[in-house]
Amino acid sequence: MATTDRQARTLALAHALSAAERGLAVIPLSRTKLPALRSPHRAGPDPGPGPAGRPCHGECGRFGHGVYDASTDPVRIRELFAAAPWATGYGIACGLPPYHLIGVDLDTKSGTDSSAALRELALRHLFTIPETVVVLTPSGGRHLWLAGPPDTVVPNSAGRLAPGIDIRGAGGYLVGPGSRTDHGVYTAAPGTAHLAPAPCPPSLLRLLLPPPRAPHPAHPPTGGHGQGLVQFVLAAHEGQRNTRLFWAACRAYENGIGPALVAPLVAAARDTGLTEREARATIASAARLTGNRP
Numbered sequence: 001m002a003t004t005d006r007q008a009r010t011l012a013l014a015h016a017l018s019a020a021e022r023g024l025a026v027i028p029l030s031r032t033k034l035p036a037l038r039s040p041h042r043a044g045p046d047p048g049p050g051p052a053g054r055p056c057h058g059e060c061g062r063f064g065h066g067v068y069d070a071s072t073d074p075v076r077i078r079e080l081f082a083a084a085p086w087a088t089g090y091g092i093a094c095g096l097p098p099y100h101l102i103g104v105d106l107d108t109k110s111g112t113d114s115s116a117a118l119r120e121l122a123l124r125h126l127f128t129i130p131e132t133v134v135v136l137t138p139s140g141g142r143h144l145w146l147a148g149p150p151d152t153v154v155p156n157s158a159g160r161l162a163p164g165i166d167i168r169g170a171g172g173y174l175v176g177p178g179s180r181t182d183h184g185v186y187t188a189a190p191g192t193a194h195l196a197p198a199p200c201p202p203s204l205l206r207l208l209l210p211p212p213r214a215p216h217p218a219h220p221p222t223g224g225h226g227q228g229l230v231q232f233v234l235a236a237h238e239g240q241r242n243t244r245l246f247w248a249a250c251r252a253y254e255n256g257i258g259p260a261l262v263a264p265l266v267a268a269a270r271d272t273g274l275t276e277r278e279a280r281a282t283i284a285s286a287a288r289l290t291g292n293r294p
């Protein structure tokens, strides 16, 4: 039976309030998964009265600042939903106390096996994915909820760990379980709804943080290190070629040897069956995602 929008909003509000009781700050979302309340500053170039010229994050006192509206206060949450009667879901802000939530978004749409890529990262970096909240998306994807340390800002990233794995960190949000969207309902995986977000394993956390900026490394990287990355690409079988090349290129750029390793990585990738064009495109996107110029 179809759920009316009114019922959907009531349900979303109930889920949002219960998430807030657990300490998670929430905002209403529309059926498109976007914040339901539009910016009060969208009409003009006026960014609002944000400090030091940055865009307003709610200092104007009005609603409509996306994830910056997020709250754990039930009174405010009811006000937010009252202002957005078309809301059918809710978003949970990442990076805020007490959990400093980090969302690991395992996508299935891009044709990559992101779960396998995560398992590969776990093996390679010696971490295990802890038992934690898992939210199932209508498209067959999964969101793992992890708790971050309070003193560390984990940035949002798309495909930096591996293709198909996006990270929701500070300034990002996760669609809460029970939310209804155009594509279906988000649900907690059986047996995980009652869990608290488990602490992010330290070696996974290190992969999520931006690389230290070191334009002139104190110790020039040895040939051995770059050779290891090339070997990693050469050993790829068909399903992993692009994932491995991307991963190796990210590590190369993070270690300041990206430009020097482009040619060897392209050659290795061609050895595994990628075209030069595919290889260069993957390396270029690794360069961009690590803050380098391709």
Ligand SMILES: [Zn+2]
Pocket: 040, 041, 048, 049, 056, 057, 058, 059, 060, 061, 062, 065
């Ligand atoms: Zn404002």
